[in-house]
Amino acid sequence: MREFLKKNLDPMIPLYSVIPLITCFAFNTLVYYGAMSINSNRYHYDFTTNFDRSVPIIPIFVIIYFICYGFWAxxxxxxxxxxxxxCMRFVFADISSRCICLIFFILIPTTNIRPEILGNGIGEQLLRHLYSIDHPENLFPSIHCLVSWFCYIGIRGQKQVPRWYRAFSCVFALAVCLSTQLTKQHYIIDVFGGILIAELTYYIAHHSEWYRGVEKIFNKISALVFGKNNIGL
Incomplete structure (x- = not known):
């Protein structure tokens, strides 16, 4: 099995990165739903501003809100x-950012009042569906904006990634941030909070050696699962 994975999976997704990336997804899910469970019976703050009220709702932008999951992957x-x-520096930043999000989610539970969606176009139908499956909680900071910005800064300045795709990632990350506003999923402060936390943790990860501890843990786990030779140790 290890040889099969090395031959067939490693060329697409390096085996040293598989466990760390899966952990990022799992930890993100744990933080989001764990905080929601902890805050289920607590008071939630509404930080809607006059600016937020002035932003129009444009349901078709929900498509960007949904397809960004593929962009993230x-x-x-x-x-x-x-x-x-x-990869290890990035994963350290990613996990650290969710720890910060968890602190905010628990200390300042947030919510907002969503507008009534009129019409039966594809955008309106998709937005109603989003509202039905995603409760208005854990708004600050916006994980949608945070992860989308990570997708850009993680390849920013990396010459092995084509320049056009780096530019596209920046534009699409900003489009995701815009979609959170035009679908009324987040306040404007949530956008800036997500971007700032992404930039802060990414900076720390690339200007310190703190990621080394995380790297050692993932190397040990990956070696057990895939074998030392298959992960380049």
Missing amino acids: INYIIIGRIGREH
Whole structure:
């Protein structure tokens, strides 16, 4: 099995990055739903501003809100392919950012009042569906904006990634941030909070050696699962 994975999976997703990237997804899910469970019976603050009220709702932008999940998967894999050290620094930043999000989610539970959606176009139908499956909680900071910005800064300045795709990732990340506003999923402060936390944790990860502890843990786990030779140790 290890040889099969090395031959067939490693060329697409380096085996050293598989466990770390899966952990990022799992930890993100744990933080989001764990905080929601902890805050289920607590008072939630509404930080809607006059600016937020003035922003129009444009339901068709929900398509960007949904398809960004594919964008996340693709870019995280690309980031994992850049190199072991870059991947481990990125994963450290990603996990650290969710720890910060968890603190905010628990200390300042947030919510908002969503507008009534009129019409039966594809955008309106998809937005009503989003509202039905995603409760208005854990708004600050916006994980949608945070992860989308990570998808950009994780390849920013990386010459092994085509320049056009780096530019596209920046534009699409900004489009995701815009979609959170035009679908009334987040306040404007949530956008800036997500971007700032992504930039802060990414900076720390690339200007310190703190990622080394995380790297050692993932290397040990990956070696057990895939074998030392298959992960380049």
